[in-house]
Amino acid sequence: MNLPFKALSDPTRRKIIMLLKEKDLTAGEIAEHFNMTKPSISHHLSILKQADLVSDERKGQNIYYSLNTTVFQELINWFFEIIDYNEGVNRDENR
Amino acid sequence: MNLPFKALSDPTRRKIIMLLKEKDLTAGEIAEHFNMTKPSISHHLSILKQADLVSDERKGQNIYYSLNTTVFQELINWFFEIIDYNEGVNRDENR
DNA sequence: TAGATATTTAGACAATATTCTAAATATCTA
DNA sequence: TAGATATTTAGAATATTGTCTAAATATCTA
DSSP states (O other): OHHHHHHHTSHHHHHHHHHHHHOOEEHHHHHHTSSSOHHHHHHHHHHHHHTTSEEEEEETTEEEEEEOHHHHHHHHHHHHHHHTOOTTSOOGGGO | OHHHHHHHTSHHHHHHHHHHHHOOEEHHHHHHTSSSOHHHHHHHHHHHHHTTSEEEEEETTEEEEEEOHHHHHHHHHHHHHHHTOOTTSOOGGGO
């Protein structure tokens, strides 16, 4: 749970996530949205990948990035725990 | 939205949140749970406070810290947007 | 009011993170 | 296979963050 939180702590990476929410994009297309070099964006993508928040797939010369919703679900569960949301969720208290 | 994400990126601060989820605690009681000096914990508390994730209230010599669920709700909404959860939420698509 | 307790503030230092340029790797196409 | 395009890797510079010690502030009580 540490890597995803670290990954989300940077605004550039959160913006990348917002872009990928709309549709899958190549590393180059992502870079176009930022005032930053491609190696820097590549580094951010690598951190998102390590955190398992995105996945990548090469198609010819391009590498397409896409969102990995699984870890986001886990994060949402973490937050629910904080605010003690427990309707419909398996919890000892409900048994 | 930047401060809360930054605040949550540190494991010590997330552990503090987990402690406060159970009950309000003084700065000293919080510090007892960590292998770290009190000034360091105080600094972490200050970051959580700036991010509006916790609030503090002095009672005599002690300062009690407690969780501020509002910002957590906003964070959950941010995550819902990512995974495109939109039941019961006001969205253009539903109009 | 002096001393004890709880906590924060200030300032320094080391560890991490972000960004850059230059170079390397992978793939496509003429 | 040579050159073009897309992307990553390596390494360095700078900025930010986390932690510490020492000192300051606030409150309580004898």
